Amino acid sequence: MYIMEGTMKKRLHKGRMQSVVKKVTAVILVSVLSLTSYRPALADTKQDLSNANDAKAAIEKKLQDVQNQLSQLNKDKKNIESYIKELDSNLASIDGDINSLGIQIEDKKNEITQAQEMLETVQQQSQEQYESMKLRIKYMYENGTDSSYLNMLITAQDMSDLLNKAEYINKITEYDRQMLDQYAATEQQIAETKELLEADLTSLEQMQVEVEGQKQALALIQSTKVNELQKLDNKSADAKAYQAQLEKDKKEQEAAILAMEAEIKRQEEEARRKAEEAKKNGTTPAVTVPTYDGGKFKWPTPSTRITSPYGDMEDRSSPHHGVDIGAKTRGVSGDPIYAAYDGTVTLATYSSSAGNWIWINHGNGLMTVYMHCSKLLVSEGTKVKKGDTIALMGTTGNSTGVHLHFGVRLNGKYVNPMSYFG
Ligand SMILES: [Zn+2]
Incomplete structure (x- = not known):
């Protein structure tokens, strides 16, 4: 005691x-x-x-x-x-x-x-x-x-x-x-x-x-x-x-x-x-x-295995503000990460929490966020098309396994990414 x-x-x-x-x-x-x-x-x-x-x-x-x-x-x-x-x-x-x-x-x-x-x-x-x-x-x-x-x-x-x-x-x-x-x-x-x-x-x-x-x-x-x-x-x-x-x-x-x-x-x-x-x-x-025309997003990586959905509260102090997608082969880095839509890379840098991460500005207050990448293939100012490979999946920053944390922000607030896919 x-x-x-x-x-x-x-x-x-x-x-x-x-x-x-x-x-x-x-x-x-x-x-x-x-x-x-x-x-x-x-x-x-x-x-x-x-x-x-x-x-x-x-x-x-x-x-x-x-x-x-x-x-x-x-x-x-x-x-x-x-x-x-x-x-x-x-x-x-x-x-x-x-x-x-x-x-x-x-x-x-x-x-x-x-x-x-x-x-x-x-x-x-x-x-x-x-x-x-x-x-x-x-x-x-x-x-x-x-x-x-x-x-x-x-x-x-x-x-x-x-x-x-x-x-x-x-x-x-x-x-x-x-x-x-x-x-x-x-x-x-x-x-x-x-x-x-x-x-x-x-x-x-x-x-x-x-x-x-x-x-x-x-x-x-x-x-x-x-x-x-x-x-x-x-x-x-x-x-x-x-x-x-x-x-x-x-x-x-x-x-x-x-x-x-x-x-x-x-x-x-x-x-x-x-x-x-x-x-x-x-x-x-x-x-x-850029101006977002309301089109549907492309799924940002080949794997569709969702390991933690948007709004998830498990082991978290606040709701999950994105979707976690596991690697095609569990634990193996390097899966390609695609731009979900046309836009301009606004941020491509390292952060201790998000790891190597990218923000793409699609215009009209809509942005997509990609976290924990092993490698970034674009830099700030790069114009990207939907489906372009922008990074490789990893587990950098505050992450417990190889995955992509994919987030969507609309006018400064995280929203559910799932509603942007066809
Ligand atoms: Zn996450």
């Missing part, structure tokens, strides 16, 4: 550091955006777009980490809570033991008191018997001739001494002897019983001390666990605050990506306007701008 806490502390600390780095990145990105009034070159905007995409992926990765951390914290909390519950029930059962020991000790003390009273009664009866016997012996002496009776009485220290003077035993009346023997036996028996009761009492009191000790130890563990639980609650609160911050950062990055795409579109509109002006003036336009 403690080792785990240490690790979590480190993780949290690392998280905070990354948060700072990411905030700095966000500030830089925002600055880049505010510089759009300088009309940066289209290529720069596209590089920013790629960077913003990476930054967003990094935030998503951190979000996943913090979610794992939260679920671990919850697991730890549940463990401690169930342990505290167990301690509670142990403490309750110890309280029961202490209570029953208290009752037993009280009973034992009463029994000892009773034994003591009985002992005193028997001793008193015995003494009375002795006194009356002495009177009888005195009478025997006064009416007889043997002085040894009186001697015996004078020299005897107590009743048992008297009884032990064997030579005189037979002189005592049979009745007295029987009574004295009986009293002595009873007294001894009661004394023995009392001794046993006292021994019982001692062991009960020892048990009481032990159980009280156990109770104190358990109460100490319990307060430690309650403390630990409090610490975990604090950590959860920290992690949740961090999670909220990451969610906010992610939204900022998404906004940054949208703004950059809008900037690309604005520049294209401007080029289109210039082309129209040139047409009007009878001059040759400097640039041609």
Whole structure:
């Protein structure tokens, strides 16, 4: 438990550091955006777009980490809570033991008191018997001739001494002897019983001390666990605050990506306007701008094996924003990747998340995205026709196997690619 806490502390600390780095990145990105009034070159905007995409992926990765951390914290909390519950029930059962020991000790003390009273009664009866016997012996002496009776009485220290003077035993009346023997036996028996009761009492009191000790130890563990639980609650609160911050950062990055795409579109509109002006003036336009005519797409690779459909939530923190298509031969790179439609390559670069990737602008706010390629065969500005081989399939970037992630963006939003095929 403690080792785990240490690790979590480190993780949290690392998280905070990354948060700072990411905030700095966000500030830089925002600055880049505010510089759009300088009309940066289209290529720069596209590089920013790629960077913003990476930054967003990094935030998503951190979000996943913090979610794992939260679920671990919850697991730890549940463990401690169930342990505290167990301690509670142990403490309750110890309280029961202490209570029953208290009752037993009280009973034992009463029994000892009773034994003591009985002992005193028997001793008193015995003494009375002795006194009356002495009177009888005195009478025997006064009416007889043997002085040894009186001697015996004078020299005897107590009743048992008297009884032990064997030579005189037979002189005592049979009745007295029987009574004295009986009293002595009873007294001894009661004394023995009392001794046993006292021994019982001692062991009960020892048990009481032990159980009280156990109770104190358990109460100490319990307060430690309650403390630990409090610490975990604090950590959860920290992690949740961090999670909220990451969610906010992610939204900022998404906004940054949208703004950059809008900037690309604005520049294209401007080029289109210039082309129209040139047409009007009878001059040759400097640039041609693609226009999507609504035609059907070509499937972007020979394989049709879809490994993860659009909108898929399995093992993901947000819905899948494209279609994953596996290689013709599972795990083997190099399948050709085709341009899904006529257009201009807007982006052909490497990103740590998307790997080698391509964006094709088809015009009218429609773009296709091809990720994780082993090799790119086109570059930014290349005009492509539907079906042209633009790249080879691979598993570059944040990918777990050879596949093509094919995405379609319409006006800055990912849409379901399947509706563009015939
Ligand atoms: Zn994918």
